[in-house]
């Protein structure tokens with residue numbers, strides 16, 4: 001893949017526009033299809049050297065066209081190939097028809113395909129053009145292939161996956177591998193599309209990077225390239241205040257653990273010092289559990305106001321175990337002009353009062369990050385959550401635009417979105433991150449980055465990635481405590 005396209009994500013609509021621009025610039029579209037089909041055949045031979053038969057399933061459009069090219073190339077290489085078509089191949093148009101006529105193999109109707117042990121399915125039914133649920137005849141073959149556990153190599157996308165949203169339209173193949181072209185599509189990284197795509201390979205089929213970049217929006221796969229300019233090594237002459245002072249606000253005596261976890265992670269994450277702001281009635285319990293973390297009594301808005309005079313306290317985490325209610329709202333509104341992670345109870349407190357929060361964020365110009373999981377997202381952005389036409393990326397973008405904050409929409413496919421529309425999708429998080437307190441760990445890492453002066457978007461993107469790496473290092477028996485000990489250094 002071209003370096004400039006490394007982490008770029010495109011939607012099927014953008015891909016179609018890129019395709020058209022390529023044709024308008026004089027690039028022959030059939031030569032692109034030939035490169036795509038050859039890439040599929042090469043991948044099939046490399047990935048499945050012991051296949052007794054390649055079963056190529058071709059659809060009615062250009063995805064099917066790629067399939068005919070691949071089938072011909074596989075047969076030419078000496079492999080056994082069986083070719084099946086969804087619909088009448090004589091109805092193929094344009095490049096698809098050209099590809100069919102360049103393929104000498106006989107083609108039979110897909111309804112007659114009976115999976116056999118040793119088969120490898122090359123799925124070229126539908127790709128970026130899927131516009132509605134898979135037809136019944138395709139759903140039937142998906143079920144037969146699933147039941148026989150035959151490996152599937154998907155062309156562009158597993159048929160049935162919506163390339164924009166990653167959602168299943170009726171049914172979808174579960175691919176062991178997917179070969180896509182030019183750049184990954186959002187449907188390859190959003191769930192369940194990511195899981196159903198298997199291992200993804202991206203082939204350069206000869207469209208110049210500048211044509212791709214001209215159509216692509218600011219949407220990427222999350223990774224160190226996003227924040228590297230803020231993650232430089234430590235100067236020899238640094239001191240703890242230079243590394244940044246993070247404040248985490250604790251809840252009452254019965255729920256102090258979450259904030260302490262975020263605070264401890266703040267230090268591991270790279271803040272030079274961390275102070276836990278505690279209500280008076282929780283001072284004793286907090287004091288008995290803290291060592292490197294400092295403790296300060298913050299019971300009222302007046303206490304917080306006084307603390308805010310200290311401009312060396314750069315960033316705040318409000319929400320973990322804090323309690324839902326007026327106190328959380330008052331504190332949050334006072335912090336909108338600083339760097340703030342508003343997590344958990346901090347967000348839920350605004351379910352009935354979100355406009356006040358959103359207006360304050362817009363007016364204050366701070367660096368505010370909100371970290372909703374699905375339930376919190378639906379509480380704060382019910383109209384966005386309920387809009388079934390939107391992908392998870394588009395939902396996060398809509399929420400960021402409404403709230404004026406950077407949104408970390410958590411889950412297996414966490415999306416970080418800025419009010420400008422800039423977004424990344426995270427792909428390194430293992431499922432065992434779903435453990436109690438994991439969100440508190442994430443909030444602490446974001447806070448650590450904000451304290452070190454990262455802008456909100458980069459702070460959040462870097463934290464989500466480090467959190468995923470911590471999960472990988474901690475292994476599947478991870479708890480929030482072992483996650484906290486497994487956070488890798490900033491890269």
Ligand SMILES: NC(=O)C1=CN([C@@H]2O[C@H](COP(=O)(O)OP(=O)(O)OC[C@H]3O[C@@H](n4cnc5c(N)ncnc54)[C@H](O)[C@@H]3O)[C@@H](O)[C@H]2O)[C@@H](O)CC1
Nearest residue numbers: 019033036061062063126127128129130131132133134156
């Ligand atoms: N630059 C590119 O984007 C390239 C794309 N290529 C291939 O072209 C594919 C896209 O081709 P198409 O736009 O022809 O789309 P598809 O081949 O994915 O779909 C074919 C057509 O089927 C119809 N259709 C959609 N959903 C349906 C459903 N559920 N039931 C029945 N019919 C349905 C639509 O009219 C659609 O255009 C890509 O996935 C890729 O494999 C390659 O040939 C190489 C170049």
Ligand SMILES: Nc1ncnc2c1ncn2[C@@H]1O[C@H](COP(=O)(O)OP(=O)(O)O)[C@@H](O)[C@H]1O
Nearest residue numbers: 410411412429430431433434436437438439440
């Ligand atoms: N299936 C999953 N795969 C990867 N990461 C996940 C999965 N489920 C949850 N996570 C991550 O785990 C964290 C859970 O946070 P949250 O729901 O706030 O939990 P808690 O309130 O218990 O701390 C989030 O960062 C989320 O993205």
Ligand SMILES: [K+]
Nearest residue numbers: 123126157159
């Ligand atoms: K496909």
